[in-house]
Amino acid sequence: MTTPPPAPFPYAEFNGHPATEADLRIPAFLNYGHFTAMQVRDGQVRGLALHLARLDSANRELFERALDGERVRELIRHALDGAGVRDASTRVYGYLPPGDAETTVMVTVRGPARKSAEPHDLMSVPYARTVPHIKRPGEFGQTYYATLASRAGFDEALLTAPDGAVTEGAITNIGFWDGTSVVWPDAPCLRGITMALLEQELPGVGLESVHRRVALDGIGAFQAAFLTNSQGIAPVRRIDDIALAVDEELMRRIGRAYDGTPWDTV
Structure with a gap:
C-alpha cells in the first residue's frame, strides 16, 4: 500500500x-473558547502535563466541564498522524457549541517554529487583558497593539496596567534580571508554559526566581530582560527608549535551564 503524502x-x-x-x-462564529500552543519535536512536547492542566482548568472555568487529558493526547497524536508529521507547531482549542454536551476539541498543525534569538525591541502599550489567566483565541487588543508596535519598528508589544505595572508581552512573558534574581512581574497575566518550566529549572543553573511588581518607569533599574513563549526564549535590547544590556x-544560563527541560511523549 502506498503511504499518502503529508497533508498540506x-x-x-x-x-x-x-x-x-x-x-x-465553529471557530468562525464562536469566539468563546480557550487554547494552548505547543512545539512538537519527534512526537514530544515540553511541559505536556502543564498544557493538559491548562486546558482542563480553562474548560472547567468556561464550560463547567472537565477536559480529559488522555483524550486530548490521543487527539494530538491523531492530528499529527493525519498531517503526516512528527515536528510541528500545534494548538489545541476547546469550544462548546450551543446545545452540545461535550467540548469540541480542535487541533491545528503547522510547520515547526523557533523564536528568533536575536535581541528584541519592545513598545509599551496601555492594555491589560480581561481574564488574563485563560489563553483565548481572537484577542483583538493584543493583535492590535502588536501590529502598532510592528509598524513603529518594534518586535513586540509590552502590555501595561493602568497603574503603570508591567504585565506581559502581547504573545510572551517577560523576565527581568536585577543582578541577583530573575524577576517575573507580579501582575495579572497568562502564566506561560515556558515561563513555568523555567521557574522549575532555573535553580539548577544557579538562578533565583522571584515575583514582584515591575513598574514601567522603573525598568531602567534592571540590568537585562528576556522573553519567553512556546517557541523559546530571546533577550530584550530595548523597551521604548530605554536600552537594556x-x-x-x-x-546562556537561561538557555541551559530551558534546554534541560524534559520532553514528554504525546
Whole structure:
C-alpha cells in the first residue's frame, strides 16, 4: 500500500476527524473558547502535563466541564498522524457549541517554529487583558497593539496596567534580571508554559526566581530582560527608549535551564 503524502499545512481536525466546512464554522462564529500552543519535536512536547492542566482548568472555568487529558493526547497524536508529521507547531482549542454536551476539541498543525534569538525591541502599550489567566483565541487588543508596535519598528508589544505595572508581552512573558534574581512581574497575566518550566529549572543553573511588581518607569533599574513563549526564549535590547544590556552569560544560563527541560511523549 502506498503511504499518502503529508497533508498540506495548516491542517486541522475536530474531535479526531479532518475539518469539514461545518466544523470550521465553529471557530468562525464562536469566539468563546480557550487554547494552548505547543512545539512538537519527534512526537514530544515540553511541559505536556502543564498544557493538559491548562486546558482542563480553562474548560472547567468556561464550560463547567472537565477536559480529559488522555483524550486530548490521543487527539494530538491523531492530528499529527493525519498531517503526516512528527515536528510541528500545534494548538489545541476547546469550544462548546450551543446545545452540545461535550467540548469540541480542535487541533491545528503547522510547520515547526523557533523564536528568533536575536535581541528584541519592545513598545509599551496601555492594555491589560480581561481574564488574563485563560489563553483565548481572537484577542483583538493584543493583535492590535502588536501590529502598532510592528509598524513603529518594534518586535513586540509590552502590555501595561493602568497603574503603570508591567504585565506581559502581547504573545510572551517577560523576565527581568536585577543582578541577583530573575524577576517575573507580579501582575495579572497568562502564566506561560515556558515561563513555568523555567521557574522549575532555573535553580539548577544557579538562578533565583522571584515575583514582584515591575513598574514601567522603573525598568531602567534592571540590568537585562528576556522573553519567553512556546517557541523559546530571546533577550530584550530595548523597551521604548530605554536600552537594556544583552547579558550573554545570563542568556546562556537561561538557555541551559530551558534546554534541560524534559520532553514528554504525546
